[in-house]
Amino acid sequence: MPLTATLEDIKAYQQKVEKNKITPNGLSPCPRCHLESIFFKLHAYRERRFLVIVDMLVKAVFCTLVRFRCADCGKTITNYPDFAIPNKHYTRQTIEGFSRAYVENDQKSYQDAVVIDDAVAERPVSGQALAPSSVHRWITTLTALIIAHRQALKKSLQQNPAAQLGSHLELIQIPKKKYKTHNRKHCLLWCRWFFKIQDFLKINFHRVCDNTSV
Numbered sequence: 378m379p380l381t382a383t384l385e386d387i388k389a390y391q392q393k394v395e396k397n398k399i400t401p402n403g404l405s406p407c408p409r410c411h412l413e414s415i416f417f418k419l420h421a422y423r424e425r426r427f428l429v430i431v432d433m434l435v436k437a438v439f440c441t442l443v444r445f446r447c448a449d450c451g452k453t454i455t456n457y458p459d460f461a462i463p464n465k466h467y468t469r470q471t472i473e474g475f476s477r478a479y480v481e482n483d484q485k486s487y488q489d490a491v492v493i494d495d496a497v498a499e500r501p502v503s504g505q506a507l508a509p510s511s512v513h514r515w516i517t518t519l520t521a522l523i524i525a526h527r528q529a530l531k532k533s534l535q536q537n538p539a540a541q542l543g544s545h546l547e548l549i550q551i552p553k554k555k556y557k558t559h560n561r562k563h564c565l566l567w568c569r570w571f572f573k574i575q576d577f578l579k580i581n582f583h584r585v586c587d588n589t590s591v
């Protein structure tokens with residue numbers, strides 16, 4: 378089963394919030410006025426519902442996100458933990474993990490992508506089973522993020538010549554049975570490219586998003 382954020386990761390973050398250990402240090406400067414993040418003030422707490430996959434079942438867990446306010450221009454900025462992607466209930470690890478498992482395996486269908494290893498898909502007694510359409514949607518989500526941050530990603534690549542050599546978008550191929558439209562082919566190509574450079578650069582979207590203040 379692909380890597381997902383665990384309930385423990387989320388609980389550990391919640392404890393940090395409750396102990397006031399989430400600080401603005403390490404955030405990017407204000408995207409509006411460029412004030413350094415150490416001058417941000419605590420603004421608000423916001424409850425967020427996260428969805429994690431436990432034994433291929435979807436479980437909901439609540440966690441508090443901390444919002445800061447720029448002391449200069451008043452812009453509010455959310456501190457996203459490593460497992461959170463803006464506006465998504467599923468965690469970054471779930472979205473990346475299941476998308477990668479599908480995109481990097483030429484034989485895998487969306488149906489295969491939500492079955493644990495060689496197990497037969499089962500109808501759960503309780504909880505909601507992960508649907509194949511979720512993985513399809515996550516690839517769309519991921520592509521939008523990759524395209525939005527492609528400049529930052531390419532900049533990271535330029536600093537790593539070995540990674541550049543191994544990740545030419547033009548050399549990446551996707552088997553025809555994986556897509557019906559040109560648009561979908563485009564999504565799968567971007568995702569495969571991203572996972573290739575991710576292996577080289579050891580980056581994830583949390584860091585990329587943070588560095589570009591989204």
Ligand SMILES: [Zn+2]
Nearest residue numbers: 407410447450
């Ligand atoms: Zn500002």
